[in-house]
Amino acid sequence: MSSDVLHGTPEVIEKGTGGFAAEARQRHLTNFTGLGPPDLVCISKHWRGVVGKGVTQGYFHFVRGIKAESTASISTYLGRLIKHGLEGASWYSGGGYKIVSAACRSYNSFSKCDILVKVDVPGSVSSLALFPDGHEEETSDLIWKETFVCSVLRASEGVGEHPLYPCLVAFQPLDSVSDERSFLTAASEIVSRWPLVGSGRPGLTFGDSPSQVTPATCLVAEALFRYFAQDSRFEQAQKFFETEVGEKDVELKYFACRALKDSGNFSSARSLIDTVVQECPSFSAALLMSSQLYLETGQLDAAFVEAKKAVEVNEKDTLAWIHLANLYVEKGDLVESLIALNSAIMEPPTLDPFLRELLPARKRMTKPLPNTSGGTDIIRVLAKRLHEERIGPATGVDESLAELSATLMTDPEKQAYQVLVKALNKFGWDEILNARSDAFIMEADISHLPEGQESSTEQIHETDVGKMQEAASSSQENAESSSDTAGTKISKGQPSPGKDFTLSAETNGTDGQTKNVATEDNQVQGNDSSSVKEDKVREVGGSSEQRILKNKHASLEVYSSKGHKKKMCTPWLDFLVNNMYEDLRALAIWQAEDEQMAQNLRSTSGTSTSHTSSQPNQASSSGTNSQNETQASQMQNDASYIAQSLDADQIAKQTKRPPVDWLRRGELARRIQRSSDAERAFRIAIILSSKNSGAEKSATVSPWLSLLEMYAEDGFASEALVAADAVWNFMDSHADRISTSSFTPPVPAIRRAVFKLVHKHGLHKIREQVMDKRITINRHRIQSVLLDAVEWKVSGYDR
Template identity: 90%
Template sequence: MSSDVLHGTPEVIEKGTGGFAAEARQRHLTNFSGFGPPDLVCISKHWRGVVGKGVTQGYFHFVRGIKAENTASISTYLGRLIKHGLEGASWYSGGGYKIVSAACRSYNSFSKCDIVVKVDVPGSVSSIALFPDGHEEETSELIWKEAFVCSVLRASEGVGEYPLYPCLVVFQPLDSLLDEKNFLVAASEIISRWPLVGSGRPGLVFGDNPSAVTPATCLVAEALFRYFAQDSRFEQAQKFFEIEVGGKDVELKYFACRALKELGNFSSARSLIDTVVQECPSSSAALVMSSQLYLETGQLDAAFIEAKKAVQVNEKDTLAWIHLANLYVEKGDLVESLIALNAAIMEPPALDPFLRELLPARKRMTKPLPNTSGGTDIIRVLAKRLHEERIGPATGVDESLAELSATLMTDPEKQAYQVLVKALNKFGWDEILNARSDAFIMEADISHLSEEQETSTEQVHETDEEKKQEAASSSHEHAESSVDSVAYSSPETKYSEVHSSPGKDPSSSAEANGTEGQTENVAAKENQVQENDFSSVKEDKVREVGGSSEQRILKNKQMSLEVYSSRGHKKKMCTPWLDFLVNNMYEDLRALAIWQAEDEQMAQNLRNTSGTSTSNTSAQTNQASSSALNNQNATSSQTSQRQNGDSHISQSLDAEQIAKQTKRPPVDWLRRGELARRIQRSSDAERAFRIAIILSSKNAGAEKSATVSPWLSLLEMYAEDGFASEALVAADAVWNFMDSHADRVSTSSFTPPVPAVRRAIFKLVHKHGLHKIREQVMDKRITINRHRIQSVLLDAVEWKVSGYDR
């Protein structure tokens, strides 16, 4: 007798005969974006008891990495499931299960349909293309090429991990260079259909007048470049985009320029991008790349010319506006930088209604025996663990760290946020607020106009002086409660000032220099500007205009305001997303201030306990911090060095000392590390992650203890900065966790490497060369599993990672 548990594969148990997941997928087929969700596998199992007719039960799970090249490739996976069969039932079972059919649905994002392959037991296989309206077509050669490209790019993009789809099984779709060759050939043969998948550059297709998507600006091209870049295979990327597809569309050579830039070959990249710009003068992507190359070589004026051309030829290109804002920060013009950011279009985050509908079904799942999945569970185990660690325990955590809004930013918002962080480190928090006040009108400051204009159908009169005073008062209250109001009190830390420049010790500054008074003066200046804004509201009549109510109100607002900046430019409305980013920065700085106050208190306690030695060390550290702060307005090169080297948190205590004194759980330090990384405080981030690791090791049995998350973060940081030995130790720690929590292939003594480990080691090979990394692996001073790391280095040679031959 057999149980209903599929050998090595967990499943969600459906109600009755099943069909719920397939029906939900069919309903949401038109809502799928990008490359769609992972493949859905539905299995029907028949229960037959000792007596009676029996019943049929439905089950489903998700798969990523099936090479959807043809009917045979998908049916092979289904046949393997049937062949491995079901686990044995208990001896007292009154009956058993058997598989009667299995079906796989793989999304084709080019043709917007599902490829459905069904296997009936015994003996029949069928495949169709099922469209959203329910009609079916035979699978053609073109549809299979599209499905093949989609399946590989889904795996490369990590679809189904964040958020995690239930019972996700993951394979590597391309096992050899021959498989990759077939994939790239299929992709190049359908290049004319790439734009059907959608845009790969944010802002182009958002709004009422979307820009035309070309092969170079589509998601497929971006995903193909990331396919090479995430494994540091830039030579292959250059060859593919310059030779194999660049001849069909010249603009695609832009990606070859990106590869050359990553390889440090700026002269070849400049020559190639000049050709692309000459033949495609309306390509904003190519113009931005040209500007970036000028910036890399120190030609700021030329970079500005190209960046301004980019936003002129395509004002919807969000990345072009972000790059222009970054150039203005380099130039030292913060106001213009904010204006450029404000012009960018930010799309709202995409939702997944299909996954949301499936989530309640996760309550009933099968549990296969351990050590039976053959390594297909590593992604599911890691993703689930990372999610649990970031949530943390139910009690004892700092909710203010858990609720930081910056953790909700989309990828384009993160890029814009980094421009603000760069401005923060160069100019300071006060200057950002002053520049925002000089550049924009805030929505909340004129929100009263909406109510007045909605109630009026013909005319709006603004002649009552009391209304002006009321508006100014409302603006003053808003300034005190918004991100501009930076004075606050914390009962935990007795810390009441974050309005100073990042890195400044606000508590000591307030005592010595009266920083609170300075803060009040800044707020008063902003309120004065806002009052002047309202005093300039026209008192003449404003006629209604046609259109919808929302459009009329917005237009009336802008027409009714004649507010000018200090440069004589008419102020624009600050977009909600930019205001959101500034608010995120305020929250981050407030959390950073609390962190700094706690560290200072710990250092003071240690000085009181240890005596003069620790006091001298602390004095030297404070002197170094003071020296760094005195250079706050130095040149941009000095600023860059300070960002990468100096800490804005007291470093008189190391991770071990803080771990002994802190009462915070590991998840708080994990979140502080992520906060420090977000605002480019690398040394603070490293120390916070190490504190989380130390605390987790002391509570190894604690549920959801932050064990693997800080190691993964350290791995990314060390690999990005080129610290080889530290990155290898972090990679080994992550691998140790996976060996103890995930299944391995029966023929191997360790689990397969998760993508993060593989990519980090490949990045080290790219930065230092294979020979040097091999020397680091064999270094006796570090304790790692050398056999495992060497297996990844062999992969680096096989797949010709950049640097494998040196």
């Protein structure tokens, strides 16, 4: 007798005979965007008791990485499921199950259809193309080429991980270099159909006509470049885009230029991009690349010329506007930088109604026996664990850190946010608010004016008010109101001992009666930042009420200081500024806590330092006040310096925060480009998690993955190898391995990090680091990745 559990593969149990998942997918075919969802596999199983007819039950799971190049390749996977069969039933079972049929639906993003392959038991295989309107067609060679390209790119892009599709099974679609050659050949043969998948550049929407998207601006080209670049295989990327497809469309040579730039070959990149710009003068991406190359070589004026050309030839190219804003920050013109950002088009995040409809069905799932999946569960196990760690426990966490709006930004918004962070480190928070008031009219300011003043403003801005009412929602008004009243000013770059972030009572006008924020927060687990008043946050930057009122008044002026008529700030830019305010607010609380810990550590060690000697009495009271302020400032500076010198072990011993709070603080520090603070926060999370290893959802893997990415990006080989080994240890203890191997397959993050190290340092040096006895790692596992680097010819494998 057999149970209903498929060997090595978890499944969602449908109601009755099944068909719910397939019907939902059919309804949402028109809603699929980009490369589409993972493949859906539906299996029918018939239960037969000792007596009676029995019943048929439906099951489904998702799979990613099937090499969908023909009916045979998909039916091979279905046949393997049927061959492995069902797990045995318990001895007291009154009947058993058997598989009746299995079907797989793989999405074709080019033709906007599902390729359905069905296997009936015994011995019948069929395939067809199923379109949204319900009509069916036979599968052709062209459709199979398109489906093959889509299936490989879905695996490369990590489709189905975030958010996680239920019961996801993941394979590596290309097992060898010869398989990759077949994939690239198929992709190059259908270049003319690439635009059908849609745009790959933010702001360039598909619209009603495919002519609005070219092969060089489509999602397929971007995904193919990432396929090479994320594994640091820049030579192969250059060859593919310059010769194989670049000869068919010269604009595609732009990606070969990107490969040369990323590999550090700027001279060849400059020569190639000049050729592309000469042949395609209206191609904004090429002009943008030309500007970036000029910036890399320190030619700021030439970079400006090319960037302005890029936004002129295509004003909808969001990345070109973001780059132009970055150039203005380099130049020191913050107002023009914000105006450039405001001109960019930010598309809202895409939703997945298909997945949302399936989520309630997860309540009933089968659970295969351990160590039976053969390594196909590593993606699912890791994605589920990362999701649990980021949610954290139900109680005892800082909700203000969990609710930071910046965590919801899309990728283009993150790029724009980095321009604001660069401006913050160069100019300070007050200057950003001043520039925003000088450049834009804010909806919140208009809505809070007295009636008489508002009417006069409306007379001046007859054409702008309608746009204002359209653009800002009530939530954005509230966000603007809170951020505009805060004059927080953060120091440029990393905080130095001379720049203090503590919240003083003296400057707050409370005569020393205000509680110390760090002490108050440390007393309560969860540390709610809402206890910090706006005026206290304002003191972090030393802003005054007069300056805030000046900013609000300036935002109501019709013309900027340069004589340009002001525009209304777009909701998405207002959202980013509010995100920065929230991040700086959380940073102020963090630093206050660190300084309190430093003071506690100094007091417990019994040390005290006097920074000023006693001075003779001054005849003037102003002289006495000045002396007191100097002494207070010196003591605060010393506390700030000690706080920065605290290491992760010292903080971990004193903090009452759970690991997830430090994980979120590490992510916050990375957003605002404070690498040392991020590294320390992640290490604190690791230390705390190791002390509570049995605790549910303890932040164990997430900080190690973040450290792995940071170390690999900065080229710290030994540290990155230790982080990779820690992640691999977790996977070995929680995921299944292949029967012929002593360890689980490496997750993509480990492969990409090690490949990046090979690209930066060369294979020979990384092998030396792996064999270095000063670090404790599983060398055999890492060496297997280095062998892959040689097989796939990662940049640097030959040196």
